[in-house]
Amino acid sequence: MHILVVLALxxxxxxxxxxFSGPLKNASPKRPVGTYKLSPQEYSVNETLVDxxxxxxxxxxxxxxxxxxxxxxxGYVKNANTLLANMAKSxxxxxxxxxxxxxxxxxxNGVHLHELFFSNLHPSPASPSENLVSVISDEFGSFNxxxxxxxxxxxTRGTGWVTMTLDKSLNRLILNWVDEHQDGQSIGDVILAxxxxxxxxxxxxxxxxxxxxxxxxxxxxxxxxxxxxxKAAM
Amino acid sequence: MTLNQINDHFRYYEKAVxxxxxxxxLLANDSVPEQEKKQIxxxxxxxxNTIRLHELFFENINPKRILPSLEFTDKIASAFGNLSAxxxxxxxxxxxxxxxxxxxxxxxxxxxxxxxxxxxxxxxxDAGYKPLIIxxxxxxxxxxxxxxQGKKEYVSTxxxxxxxxxxxxRFNDIRSA
Numbered sequence: 001m002h003i004l005v006v007l008a009l010x011x012x013x014x015x016x017x018x019x020f021s022g023p024l025k026n027a028s029p030k031r032p033v034g035t036y037k038l039s040p041q042e043y044s045v046n047e048t049l050v051d052x053x054x055x056x057x058x059x060x061x062x063x064x065x066x067x068x069x070x071x072x073x074x075g076y077v078k079n080a081n082t083l084l085a086n087m088a089k090s091x092x093x094x095x096x097x098x099x100x101x102x103x104x105x106x107x108x109n110g111v112h113l114h115e116l117f118f119s120n121l122h123p124s125p126a127s128p129s130e131n132l133v134s135v136i137s138d139e140f141g142s143f144n145x146x147x148x149x150x151x152x153x154x155x156t157r158g159t160g161w162v163t164m165t166l167d168k169s170l171n172r173l174i175l176n177w178v179d180e181h182q183d184g185q186s187i188g189d190v191i192l193a194x195x196x197x198x199x200x201x202x203x204x205x206x207x208x209x210x211x212x213x214x215x216x217x218x219x220x221x222x223x224x225x226x227x228x229x230x231k232a233a234m
Numbered sequence: 235m236t237l238n239q240i241n242d243h244f245r246y247y248e249k250a251v252x253x254x255x256x257x258x259x260l261l262a263n264d265s266v267p268e269q270e271k272k273q274i275x276x277x278x279x280x281x282x283n284t285i286r287l288h289e290l291f292f293e294n295i296n297p298k299r300i301l302p303s304l305e306f307t308d309k310i311a312s313a314f315g316n317l318s319a320x321x322x323x324x325x326x327x328x329x330x331x332x333x334x335x336x337x338x339x340x341x342x343x344x345x346x347x348x349x350x351x352x353x354x355x356x357x358x359x360d361a362g363y364k365p366l367i368i369x370x371x372x373x374x375x376x377x378x379x380x381x382x383q384g385k386k387e388y389v390s391t392x393x394x395x396x397x398x399x400x401x402x403x404r405f406n407d408i409r410s411a
Contacts (some may be wrong), residue, residue, distance in 0.1 A: 073383045106331045108345045133384045157253075157280050158352060159372070179352075180332045198333075198373035207246040207374035 011216035042084065043111050053118045060216025061121075065203040072199060073118070076110035083107055107180035113161055120229075128140040132227045139173045146175075151214040153177050154196045160184075164192040164226075173230075182218045189233035192226050210227035235391070239379045246374055247288040254281040283353040287335055290368040294404075296397035306402040311367075313345050321393035323347035324369060328389040333372040336389060338401070339363035340408050364408050366401050369393075 006082060050070050057063060083104045087097055099110045128136070140146035154162045161178040165188035174186045194217060201213035257278040261271060302310075307317065314320045320338060327349040328336040335350040341362045349371075350357055358365070369392055376388035 068382045075383060103331055157277060199377055202374055202377045203382075207242050208249045 041182050043080045043108070045074050045077050046115055049115060049118050053121065056123045058121055058220050060204075060213065060220060061201075062204050065201075068203065069114075069195075069200065070118075073111070073114040076107055076114060080104070080107040080111050105182040106180060109185070113163070113178075113181055113190075113224050114195070116190050117161075117195045120192055120222050121220050121226045122225075124218065125220060125222045126224060128223035129227060132223060132230070135230070136173065140175070145208075147218045149175055149193060150192075150218055151211065154194060154214045155211060155219075156196070157196045161196055162194040163190050165190050166230060168233075188231065191229045191233065192221065194221075235379050239376070242287075242378060243370075243375060244292075245293070247285070250284040250288065252283050253283060254278060257281060280353050283355040287350070287353065287355060287368055288370065289368045290365050291335070294367055294397050294400045295392065295395045296400075297395060300397045300399045302398035302402045306398070306405065310340075310345055310405065317398070319391075320347060320367075321396075324367065324393055325386060325389045328369065328371045328385060336369045336371050337365050338367035340366050340405060364404070366404050366408075367396055375410075384387060 003102050013072050050073075054063065054070055059064065081177055083100050086092055092100070095136065114115075128143065136143055136146050148149050150162055156177040158179055160180055162175065162176045163178055163185070164173055165186045166172075167174050167186060167188045173191065174188065175187055175192075176184065178184045194214070196210065196214070198207065198210075201210060247346060257274055261274055261278070278371070301307075302317075311317050311320065314323065324336045324338065324347055327347055330349040330351070332351060334352055334354075337348060337350065337358075338359050339346050339348055341364070345366070346363065348358060348363075369389055371385060371389065373382070376384055380388040380391075
């Protein structure tokens with residue numbers, strides 16, 4: 001009787017087993033795989049995005065600083081492509097290739113994060129939707145607490161980013177610090193990216209005033225873009 | 235370099251000192267849980283490294299070009315060829331990705347030019363190297379005057395203002411220790 005009760009309980013409970021925790025059933029080493037192909041490309045500067053950030057005025061970020069920031073982003077695109085090309089060269093020593101690979105994460109993430117950052121800015125953003133406020137409040141307590149949390153994490157010592165990702169295994173929004181561009185990334189689609197490198201604010205603010213930059217930054221986040229990314233990731 | 239850039243840099247250094255003191259006070263608080271204390275220690279080490287590296291940096295730059303003695307030039311520069319070679323190597327290592335400190339370091343039997351990532355002073359000191367030259371390559375050190383892509387120009391410029399007298403004294407202190 002007890003065993004039957006236990007089995008019934010197990011089958012009705014909402015257990016969140018990892019999908020790969022049990023033995024693979026019906027696995028066949030000869031399982032046919034359809035043919036598929038990738039069309040590899042190089043990184044390229046998103047000129048539409050460049051126009052967006054350089055031809056609009058974003059309160060708290062001077063146009064002069066934004067233009068320089070875009071040039072830095074162009075540098076990341078160029079460096080990432082150079083590394084891709086060099087890593088493919090047979091003439092490069094294997095040890096050097098390993099080190100180029102180490103650097104590649106820095107440059108490639110530099111490209112992606114800057115694009116995510118520029119595209120989640122708006123000169124005068126609309127208020128977040130009720131749905132987004134509700135989802136964010138579920139995780140962070142309230143929308144205002146969430147905005148405070150961005151600023152607190154953004155004050156982390158060092159140079160890097162605040163990113164928010166959707167962790168699908170937990171169904172949770174994860175807000176955390178990323179060192180440089182590549183250390184400490186949480187795994188999941190990036191929903192929000194905030195540049196906290198000194199270059200992002202130091203021409204407009206004192207070096208000790210990252211807090212002031214972030215206080216202004218949270219007012220120019222495009223919540224429609226954030227919500228679109230979240231829905232696409234879900 | 236402008237006074238605006240330099241004064242802002244001093245304020246940054248002062249903030250690191252204030253941060254260190256605040257963290258020391260926090261660590262003395264018995265009600266802070268042990269696990270949190272470990273994180274605070276980590277952060278305090280970071281601040282301490284920031285303080286020490288900034289002090290070494292400010293000490294070893296001089297608006298007047300101070301050259302070392304011939305004896306020092308023979309000993310150290312001969313390992314690299316000449317002083318210019320050291321200056322060029324400092325510019326070269328500063329091209330490393332991310333932020334950090336370019337420097338000339340000496341152990342008991344060798345001298346190297348290397349780049350400290352972030353504030354990780356331990357990466358050279360744990361290997362037995364002591365600083366002779368330290369150049370701040372964090373963005374706050376140069377972006378106001380040289381722009382976001384001005385690191386190379388900044389470091390090149392700064393190598394002309396190294397106080398080699400201070401460098402030589404550091405080298406002699408290491409040797410006599």
